[in-house]
Amino acid sequence: MPHVPVLLDEVLEILAVVPGKFVIDGTVDGGGHGLEIARRLGPKGVFIGVDKDSELLTKLKSRIAERDSSHSHAKITLIHGSYAELPEILENKKLRRADGLLLDLGFSSEQLVSGKGFSFQNNEPLDMRYDTSANLTAAEVVNQLSEKELADIFYHYGDERLSRRVAKEIIVVRKRKHILTTFDLVGIVKKAAPRGYERGRINPATRVFQALRIYVNDELGELEKALNNLKKIVVPGGRVAIISFHSLEDRIVKNNFREAERAGILKVITRKPIVPSDGEIAQNPRSRSAKLRAAELI
Ligand SMILES: C[S@@+](CC[C@H](N)C(=O)[O-])C[C@H]1O[C@@H](n2cnc3c(N)ncnc32)[C@H](O)[C@@H]1O
Numbered sequence: 407m408p409h410v411p412v413l414l415d416e417v418l419e420i421l422a423v424v425p426g427k428f429v430i431d432g433t434v435d436g437g438g439h440g441l442e443i444a445r446r447l448g449p450k451g452v453f454i455g456v457d458k459d460s461e462l463l464t465k466l467k468s469r470i471a472e473r474d475s476s477h478s479h480a481k482i483t484l485i486h487g488s489y490a491e492l493p494e495i496l497e498n499k500k501l502r503r504a505d506g507l508l509l510d511l512g513f514s515s516e517q518l519v520s521g522k523g524f525s526f527q528n529n530e531p532l533d534m535r536y537d538t539s540a541n542l543t544a545a546e547v548v549n550q551l552s553e554k555e556l557a558d559i560f561y562h563y564g565d566e567r568l569s570r571r572v573a574k575e576i577i578v579v580r581k582r583k584h585i586l587t588t589f590d591l592v593g594i595v596k597k598a599a600p601r602g603y604e605r606g607r608i609n610p611a612t613r614v615f616q617a618l619r620i621y622v623n624d625e626l627g628e629l630e631k632a633l634n635n636l637k638k639i640v641v642p643g644g645r646v647a648i649i650s651f652h653s654l655e656d657r658i659v660k661n662n663f664r665e666a667e668r669a670g671i672l673k674v675i676t677r678k679p680i681v682p683s684d685g686e687i688a689q690n691p692r693s694r695s696a697k698l699r700a701a702e703l704i
Contacts, residue, residue, distance in 0.1 A: 549584055
């Protein structure tokens with residue numbers, strides 16, 4: 407399932423992508439936004455795409471090679487890493503700060519079918535790492551952390567009302583056997599949830615999976631780190647666009663932009679977040695929770 411870029415026109419406009427500039431896509435994935443940005447930057451532009459998931463970068467490299475007409479787009483460099491490390495990446499590559507930065511947070515549709523345990527709909531090893539060379543897997547987290555630590559993760563990162571019950575059930579089950587797959591975890595959540603929980607609206611495992619994914623990839627910590635380093639990544643007059651998909655991320659972006667504005671680091675361009683039109687949501691239901699916030703560095 408190819409990933410459909412969210413709020414593409416709005417991102418292009420707000421980042422003011424014009425020929426000859428230097429733009430970084432810190433979450434390039436399949437290049438849904440990135441390749442269109444690179445095209446608009448033209449042959450004199452520079453485009454850097456960063457992603458934590460090396461498998462996605464390999465796929466993107468072959469996509470670019472297949473349809474390459476390099477004379478019509480910017481010089482493209484793909485880098486495996488975290489957008490939180492962008493200051494170091496720029497320094498190592500001896501690159502100047504960029505004119506624009508895009509972060510389209512979270513996971514991509516391709517990762518849902520990557521076999522890495524992001525989806526509760528398929529039975530897969532419980533991994534959930536974007537970067538499979540780093541950190542603990544989700545299985546290690548559920549098998550190793552204490553009941554309280556697990557309950558806190560489900561509560562804080564998933565807003566899960568049943569956080570304690572799920573954590574308790576995990577401890578009961580893991581005394582008998584290791585929890586290794588997505589379906590092991592789905593079974594535990596179902597057992598912990600009362601009948602009719604969520605009333606069929608969303609799968610009862612949705613919040614627990616979201617919470618584990620955020621924890622395993624330190625998503626909020628990475629976001630805060632990048633936001634605190636914007637001056638080292640983007641030139642004065644350059645722009646930053648961030649698309650978030652849940653309130654935890656959006657709150658961090660909103661508050662950080664506000665504080666940075668007070669400190670004279672940037673000017674917020676979006677007083678209210680830009681959200682997808684009804685037409686976009688109809689075509690791409692995944693876009694419904696997207697919020698785009700943008701700022702200009704001073
Ligand atoms: C929503 S997708 C981006 C989709 C892309 N804009 C497109 O339209 O094709 C998010 C991507 O961010 C990557 N990602 C998540 N956290 C990251 C981080 N800290 N650094 C770099 N990439 C990250 C994920 O691996 C995933 O590929």
